[in-house]
Amino acid sequence: xxxxxxxxxxxxxxxxxxxxxxxxxxxxxxxxxxxxxxxxxxxxxxxxxxxxxxxxxxxxxxxxxxxxxxxxxxxxxxxxxxxxxxxxxxxxxxxxxxxxxxxxxxxxxxxxxxxxxxxxxxxxxxxxxxxxxxxxxxxxxxxxxxxxxxxx
Amino acid sequence: xxxxxxxxxxxxxxxxxxxxxxxxxxxxxxxxxxxxxxxxxxxxxxxxxxxxxxxxxxxxxxxxxxxxxxxxxxxxxxxxxxxxxxxxxxxxxxxxxxxxxxxxxxxxxxxxxxxxxxxxxxxxxxxxxxxxxxxxxxxxxxxxxxxxxxxxxxxxxxxxxx
Amino acid sequence: xxxxxxxxxxxxxxxxxxxxxxxxxxxxxxxxxxxxxxxxxxxxxxxxxxxxxxxxxxxxxxxxxxxxxxxxxxxxxxxxxxxxxxxxxxxxxxxxxxxxxxxxxxxxxxxxxxxxxxxxxxxxxxxxxxxxxxxxxxxxxxxxxxxxxxxxxxxxxxxxxxxxxxxxxxxxxxxxxxxxxxxxxxxxxxxxxxxxxxxxxxxxxxxxxxxxxxxxxxxxxxxxxxxxxxxxxxxxxxxxxxxxxxxxxxxxxxxxxxxxxxxxxxxxxxxxxxxxxxxxxxxxxxxxxx
Numbered sequence: 001x002x003x004x005x006x007x008x009x010x011x012x013x014x015x016x017x018x019x020x021x022x023x024x025x026x027x028x029x030x031x032x033x034x035x036x037x038x039x040x041x042x043x044x045x046x047x048x049x050x051x052x053x054x055x056x057x058x059x060x061x062x063x064x065x066x067x068x069x070x071x072x073x074x075x076x077x078x079x080x081x082x083x084x085x086x087x088x089x090x091x092x093x094x095x096x097x098x099x100x101x102x103x104x105x106x107x108x109x110x111x112x113x114x115x116x117x118x119x120x121x122x123x124x125x126x127x128x129x130x131x132x133x134x135x136x137x138x139x140x141x142x143x144x145x146x147x148x149x150x151x152x
Numbered sequence: 153x154x155x156x157x158x159x160x161x162x163x164x165x166x167x168x169x170x171x172x173x174x175x176x177x178x179x180x181x182x183x184x185x186x187x188x189x190x191x192x193x194x195x196x197x198x199x200x201x202x203x204x205x206x207x208x209x210x211x212x213x214x215x216x217x218x219x220x221x222x223x224x225x226x227x228x229x230x231x232x233x234x235x236x237x238x239x240x241x242x243x244x245x246x247x248x249x250x251x252x253x254x255x256x257x258x259x260x261x262x263x264x265x266x267x268x269x270x271x272x273x274x275x276x277x278x279x280x281x282x283x284x285x286x287x288x289x290x291x292x293x294x295x296x297x298x299x300x301x302x303x304x305x306x307x308x309x310x311x312x313x314x
Numbered sequence: 315x316x317x318x319x320x321x322x323x324x325x326x327x328x329x330x331x332x333x334x335x336x337x338x339x340x341x342x343x344x345x346x347x348x349x350x351x352x353x354x355x356x357x358x359x360x361x362x363x364x365x366x367x368x369x370x371x372x373x374x375x376x377x378x379x380x381x382x383x384x385x386x387x388x389x390x391x392x393x394x395x396x397x398x399x400x401x402x403x404x405x406x407x408x409x410x411x412x413x414x415x416x417x418x419x420x421x422x423x424x425x426x427x428x429x430x431x432x433x434x435x436x437x438x439x440x441x442x443x444x445x446x447x448x449x450x451x452x453x454x455x456x457x458x459x460x461x462x463x464x465x466x467x468x469x470x471x472x473x474x475x476x477x478x479x480x481x482x483x484x485x486x487x488x489x490x491x492x493x494x495x496x497x498x499x500x501x502x503x504x505x506x507x508x509x510x511x512x513x514x515x516x517x518x519x520x521x522x523x524x525x526x527x528x529x530x531x532x533x534x535x536x537x538x539x540x541x542x543x544x545x546x547x548x549x550x551x552x553x554x555x556x557x558x559x560x561x562x563x564x565x566x567x568x569x570x571x572x573x574x575x576x577x578x579x580x581x582x583x584x585x586x587x588x589x590x591x592x593x594x595x596x597x598x599x600x601x602x603x604x
Contacts, residue, residue: 053468053470054352054357055357055358085359119356124571126571126573127571130535130571131468153319172317173315196347196351196418202417208420209417209420210420211417214347215350216320219322219343262417280416284416
């Protein structure tokens with residue numbers, strides 16, 4: 001499932017890029033995320049508590065920074081997490097691109113290509129898609145809020 | 153973990169020591185040994201698992217046995233009267249109410265429950281009440297005719313009882 | 315199903331005690347028709363199930379000057395067959411009659427259905443159109459939640475930890491109003507609606523719309539009240555043209571999930587069609603001389 005989000009954040013390209021590269025801080029903007037801890041080179045362990053319909057889940061796994069190109073403003077991440085107890089999991093290939101719009105505004109493009117496994121896959125595409133989109137949109141909003149409140 | 157569950161099934165008291173997650177259909181079939189009640193869809197939709205709990209038609213495949221602790225359960229094995237087939241059972245035999253028989257216990261329990269609630273149902277009332285009992289064999293008319301015949305026989309018998 | 319412990323409290327105090335003790339690991343069970351299926355599918359895996367079956371005084375139906383008070387454990391069949399409801403608020407009896415099958419209605423309860431938060435269910439649109447509220451009881455007291463505000467997201471309601479939905483309050487229908495619940499069922503008779511609409515319409519002496527409520531089910535992650543469509547019709551003459559113009563706004567209010575019953579586009583189109591039919595039929599049900 002591919003989801004694309006385009007938003008404008010109230011900060012310079014540099015500040016936005018800096019926040020995205022600070023993975024623990026950027027990840028804190030994902031609704032439901034707890035405990036993002038470094039685990040080696042460009043890797044982080046993270047836990048995400050989420051609800052889809054009647055199902056509550058605690059997904060644990062890794063965020064890996066696959067590549068980053070500061071000049072182009074592009075980065076690629078791999079997120080793999082599962083909930084053994086529920087028997088469901090998520091695998092996302094995420095790319096983020098920042099483009100300066102003005103000195104204080106940056107366009108942020110997020111493309112997430114996600115596979116849902118186990119119990120999550122059973123819940124049905126439409127509700128999962130909706131939940132995934134809502135999560136990404138809220139992530140984007142939280143990033144904006146964090147950037148707005150951070151002095152450059 | 154096991155819990156004590158007391159059920160009166162077709163007039164006989166049972167005291168069971170079963171897990172909380174035991175479904176009523178499994179309890180009836182395996183713990184008590186009455187295999188007349190069938191499980192088909194497992195989600196309460198098809199009606200094959202229908203039993204009476206304190207006189208009301210329930211889907212035993214989505215009922216926890218522990219939840220009906222203390223209740224009176226009536227299954228297909230329990231509706232004959234004094235060794236004679238219940239009029240609904242007899243009508244199903246006389247009017248082609250079944251072919252393979254898998255849905256039949258549920259159909260008969262539902263029909264009995266209908267006629268107790270409404271002894272003179274119209275054809276539409278029968279259809280509405282029985283809508284939750286699916287059958288893959290008969291095309292339903294055999295079942296409807298059986299129920300209509302049972303109603304007539306039961307009312308005649310009640311009438312002549314005066 | 316994962317192993318669990320079943321509790322059969324006989325009073326609300328006992329229920330609160332169990333909720334306190336087991337917190338997140340406990341689920342309350344009313345009729346069980348939704349919960350047992352979810353547990354079978356392991357969508358829900360509580361370590362403790364608190365059954366309400368033997369908690370007394372939760373299954374009565376009373377008529378007060380303000381309206382109906384329906385105990386949370388009243389079964390759907392009880393509500394469908396209630397003489398009191400049939401006379402006082404026939405829309406409710408009609409709506410509950412349309413749920414699934416008689417067998418399910420014997421087991422399922424009004425409270426359990428609401429707390430489940432399934433947007434495809436029949437009772438919520440009708441109850442919301444009638445302005446109903448839920449009484450949430452906890453050991454610290456009661457709070458009354460308008461049903462419109464109870465549904466937050468897909469299978470998510472505003473029930474707080476430690477709370478039990480104990481009754482549903484349904485105000486008297488407005489004087490001189492007609493009400494209807496339409497369930498579009500192109501598939502099997504025991505299914506959820508592809509779309510469903512509840513409408514309550516009252517009119518002034520001169521034929522203008524005094525008030526209207528249009529609430530839809532199966533068209534989003536929660537029941538949806540088409541407020542813009544209502545505002546567009548309220549105060550206007552109830553002509554065919556005005557009704558059609560108003561219900562065209564229903565399309566923007568809904569956000570259906572596609573499934574085997576239809577695509578999102580199809581359901582959106584049908585939402586408008588059935589909203590119009592619901593308003594028309596509700597109007598036709600307004601007592602003469604109102």
